[in-house]
Amino acid sequence: MSSPVVVDGTVVVFEPMFGQRQVVLSEPAGMSGSGEATIDQRRVCVVGDEKRVQCQAQYFIPGYAPGTGIVSVETLDGSQMAPCVTSGAPLILMGQKLVARFTPTVPAIMSSPPNSPDSMAPSMGHGCFLPQQTLVSVG
Incomplete structure (x- = not known):
């Protein structure tokens, strides 16, 4: 089955759940x-x-005040x-689906005593590409 080539400007959609963390992109x-190479005047994306x-x-965890972090692509x-x-x-x-990583930068804090912070350990999730072109497919 063929798959469209990813080009400059293609949107990456991340699933919201990274383990127990619900992540919302800014x-x-x-x-x-x-x-x-280009397709429709957009550079192709390479590995x-x-x-x-x-x-x-x-990011949000039930029972915690929100925290912040960075979402990145771990592997294709x-x-x-x-x-x-x-x-x-x-x-x-x-x-x-690609594998994504969420890395906290400011931890979520438990909203009631003992008011402890969430772990700073990264958590994994998934994502996919939204096709921006359908002229060229490979496969």
């Missing part, structure tokens, strides 16, 4: 393409471009990388 997350996605977010799923490449880095494809 603004939409977008990909920035660095590939040499490695996903590492530049970082978004500020607020195998279905999100072009299976064959003749030169340069593989293209990123829409594919299935």
Whole structure:
């Protein structure tokens, strides 16, 4: 089954749950393409471009005052990388679900005694790409 190539400006949608944390982005997350080729005047995204996605977010845990953190792409799923490449880095494809990471920067605080903070340990979640072009697919 073919999958559209991800291009500059493609939106990354993150599922809201990262373990017990419900995460809400402060603004939409977008990909920035660095590939040499273009599709409809947008640079294609190549493996490695996903590492530049970082978004500020607020997070919620029942019984805690909200905290803040950063959502990033941890890894792409195998279905999100072009299976064959003749030169340069593989293209990123829409594919299935990517693995995302939420890293707290300001912990949520328990709202009643002992008013302890949430752990600063990262938690994992998932996301996907919303296709911005349908002219070129690979697979």
